[in-house]
Amino acid sequence: MLSDDAIVEVLRRQTAWRLLDPRKSSRLDYRLTDVRARDGHVLDVRITQRDGESACLLIGMPASGSHQYWVYARPGDAADWVGQLLTWIDEEVFTDGLGPGRLREEHGGESYVVVANYGWHQTDTEEHARLTAAAGPRGWHGGGSV
Incomplete structure (x- = not known):
């Protein structure tokens, strides 16, 4: 099983801007400005866009047993899990x-x-109802627990 500590460590290193278009700046460009581990194997992540818009996101880590809707292939390690998470956030x-x-x-x-x-x-x-039905209870990729 992937360790919470390894996931948090990899995610905290992801400080660069994530770009909608690498050729030019966009208001939708964003970066992770805070990553915290919470009780119950949950990540609390702050996402901040270039235009200043921000929000937090609670993400169950694999040890939580919660659905991993962003996982499209069994991650080989913490970096792979974080990569799939960042693709979903993108x-x-x-x-x-x-x-x-x-x-x-x-x-x-x-x-x-x-x-x-x-x-x-x-x-x-x-x-919301249309997408919920289309994705099914395990999400687009069948992302159950990892």
Whole structure:
């Protein structure tokens, strides 16, 4: 099993800007500005876009037993798991995932995007229902526990 400590260590090294288009700057470019391990094998990650928009994200690590919706292939190590997670975050952020079209919850004065089986929970209830049904209970990739 992948260790929480190894995942946190790899993720904390991911400080560079993630770019929508490597040829030019975009308001959707983002970076991870805070990574914390919480009780229960949960990551608490802050995502900040170039334009200053930000949100936090709670992510169950493999030891939590929670669904790993972003995992599309069994990760070989912590770097592989983090790489798959960052691909999933890229897909969400680069489609305006920190914008008003995604559901957020407040916890302790922080704004958190809500994870769904298809990505980040859409605020449009019809679109949410459509995507939930299309992705199925284990998500697009069948991402169960790793």
